[in-house]
Amino acid sequence: MGGDKSLVVHGVAVRAVSEINSADYDALVLVTAPGVAPPQALEDFVAAARLVDASLDKNAAVLACPRVSGGRLVLAPTGPLTAYDDVRSVGEAALAGVRRAAAAGAVRPALALQPHPTWPNAELVALLGALEALYVPLQIRESFPAQAHGLRALGVYGEGVRVPLDELLRDAAALELSRGVARDIGGADPERMAPGAVARYVQELFAGTSVKVRVLDDAAAIEKNYPLMAAVNRAAATVDRHRGCVIYLEYVPESYERTVMLVGKGVTYDTGGCDIKAGGVMAGMSRDKCGAAAVAGFLRACDLLRPALKVVAALGMVRNSVGEQAYVADELLRSRRGLAVRVGNTDAEGRMVMGDLLAEMAERAAGERAPHLYTVATLTGHAVRAYGEGYTAAVDNHAARGHASALQAAGAALADMLEVSTLRREDLAAHRGRVAGDHVHQADNAASSAMPRGHQAPAAFLLLVAGLEAGALAYTHLDVAGSAGCLPAPPTAAPLLALAAHYGLVRSKRDA
Known part of the structure; x- marks a missing residue:
């Protein structure tokens, strides 16, 4: 963690933000789920938008909203949930939301985290989903960098989260960096990650650790x-x-x-x-x-x-x-x-x-x-x-x-x-x-x-x-x-x- 209390995950700066309209970011991703109210400052806006478009509870959408960073609000719904659903729905929605923000042209989106009444770890799972969107496959990074996403920063806003935001960021960043290692090795082709190449990758990764x-x-x-x-x-x-x-x-x-x-x-x-x-x-x-x-x-x-x-x-x-x-x-x-x-x-x-x-x-x-x-x-x-x-x-x-x-x-x-x-x-x-x-x-x-x-x-x-x-x-x-x-x-x-x-x-x- 640097002096500005930011982390770097897959080359992207990740930082806690204290407001939903920070000028440092150009979109706000909000995961919506049945029974979970939006942040207080957005409750009436989201309610009005749902009256206009009922599909907002099923499909990710980008709305013009002057109250949030960049004037862009990305609604990322979990969709309807039953007693057989699980916290995966939250992580999947956050991942889809950040990708939708990037597709809309955002390069510095922020994510709003909220607790869920059923799943105690929903905030961490949502953050892990968002961080997954920052990963670029190893061989794309090495050989086709122009094809990588253009995200440069991710802000994280928490309202009512049950644990300190810096703890969530620390754990999620470490886990996502670790998952990135598994994706690098597991996802690379048979020549890039032939046995000896895996050994060299691992030796370089853990050198001095x-x-x-x-x-x-x-x-x-x-x-x-x-x-x-x-x-x-x-x-x-x-x-x-x-x-x-x-x-x-x-x-x-x-x-x-x-x-x-x-x-x-x-x-x-x-x-x-x-x-x-x-x-x-x-x-x-x-x-x-x-x-x-x-x-x-x-x-x-x-x-x-x-x-x-x-x-x-x-x-x-x-x-x-x-x-x-x-x-x-x-x-x-x-x-x-x-x-x-x-x-x-x-x-x-x-x-x-x-x-x-x-x-x-x-x-x-x-x-x-x-x-x-x-x-x-x-x-x-x-x-x-x-x-x-x-x-x-x-x-x-x-x-x-x-x-x-x-x-x-x-x-x-x-x-x-x-x-x-x-x-x-x-x-x-x-x-x-x-x-x-x-x-x-x-x-x-x-x-x-x-x-x-x-x-x-x-x-x-x-x-x-x-x-x-x-x-x-x-x-x-x-x-x-x-x-x-x-x-x-x-x-x-x-x-x-x-x-x-x-x-x-x-x-x-x-x-x-």
């Missing part, structure tokens, strides 16, 4: 320590820029009582391998690195917000390519823990990338304080089929049971939605060895969306490979295939906000 970075890109060391990942990497490793790596991140505050241990799936492009994705379904597979991207973003949030929480992460960055060195179905591999793993489908590479990394985290957990292990991955089409777009599937092991529900509640408060799934005996049975001498069956040779329990069972594979089916180590698998953002939609950084809310990074958050 509280987060330590280490990169392992030696093929022999990966083969020795993470043989399942090494199998996926074999075909890609023949092309230098596609060669896989592991990125280790660690944030350790002076005082902490809990440890979060995260493994992120970072498949920079997924062809399906020898079980190739045919029929036009390969497009969009550059987003298969969004799990690792979200984990990197969460570490950025830890650096900016400094929670009393130790965080250890491993990002498995690899490309699932096709070639003469590619791994194939029927191969029998020896895992880090010495298990015989039979490959059934090379398009089930995500669990292979994460399995040995998770096993290593389980080994390390014995020396950590109150550890909780996670895998975060765009893992299965079944998660999308089961819950739809916009929802993360959360699966606890026996020792973590109940944690997914707590994470679901934390995410819902900040519009980062999760659904809770349960591991059953059938899931473990589906991945026990089927050939004499095999310990683990990797996958059936069919799409997960066509399989019963197609997103729960892969969590069981990870459980078995890492040795987490027994004992007291808490583990939660987060399948973000439905929530991470599929092309052409932008990456979302899910489940970054849910993790941040659950682990106390958001100091301005109000519990529902």
Whole structure:
């Protein structure tokens, strides 16, 4: 925060303002919702406008209004709300409102924040939605800057907000900058964010910060320590820029009582391998690195917000390519823990990338304080089929049971939605060895969306490979295939906000 108490988010100055008609801004964005009165100075104006145009409660509009900055009032309605709606409606309206202001020619809009009677964190969610409008994709910034939006500043006005405005700004700015990291990594194309490029981006991002970075890109060391990942990497490793790596991140505050241990799936492009994705379904597979991207973003949030929480992460960055060195179905591999793993489908590479990394985290957990292990991955089409777009599937092991529900509640408060799934005996049975001498069956040779329990069972594979089916180590698998953002939609950084809310990074958050 500078001397003028402004922040810079994605190159745009963000600052609190004390009036709705500040001369420093050229439009005012007002999110409207049923049961929420506009700021007092605008109540009669908005009421009169609604008498003229009933659609103002459904569609964003720009009205000439001499009472606000720039004489432009942008009404951004949530639309009608029912008992089944949630705080996402507020964030979506704020995002649409800032974009509408920009389309109208505003370059310095202000946003009016108001509390909502149903959603205690509506102000923070609205601010996050507005800040999202400031983000410009990495490759547009680098190669096509003329196509970027022209916004130069964002003012934030609060009337009746339940927490100090400077706290809201601080938290929202940090979270949006962190989501920007996840969007940069997850949204860039397979060449701009090939494994080594991701490593360089992360090293530059965290240079001189509280987060330590280490990169392992030696093929022999990966083969020795993470043989399942090494199998996926074999075909890609023949092309230098596609060669896989592991990125280790660690944030350790002076005082902490809990440890979060995260493994992120970072498949920079997924062809399906020898079980190739045919029929036009390969497009969009550059987003298969969004799990690792979200984990990197969460570490950025830890650096900016400094929670009393130790965080250890491993990002498995690899490309699932096709070639003469590619791994194939029927191969029998020896895992880090010495298990015989039979490959059934090379398009089930995500669990292979994460399995040995998770096993290593389980080994390390014995020396950590109150550890909780996670895998975060765009893992299965079944998660999308089961819950739809916009929802993360959360699966606890026996020792973590109940944690997914707590994470679901934390995410819902900040519009980062999760659904809770349960591991059953059938899931473990589906991945026990089927050939004499095999310990683990990797996958059936069919799409997960066509399989019963197609997103729960892969969590069981990870459980078995890492040795987490027994004992007291808490583990939660987060399948973000439905929530991470599929092309052409932008990456979302899910489940970054849910993790941040659950682990106390958001100091301005109000519990529902």
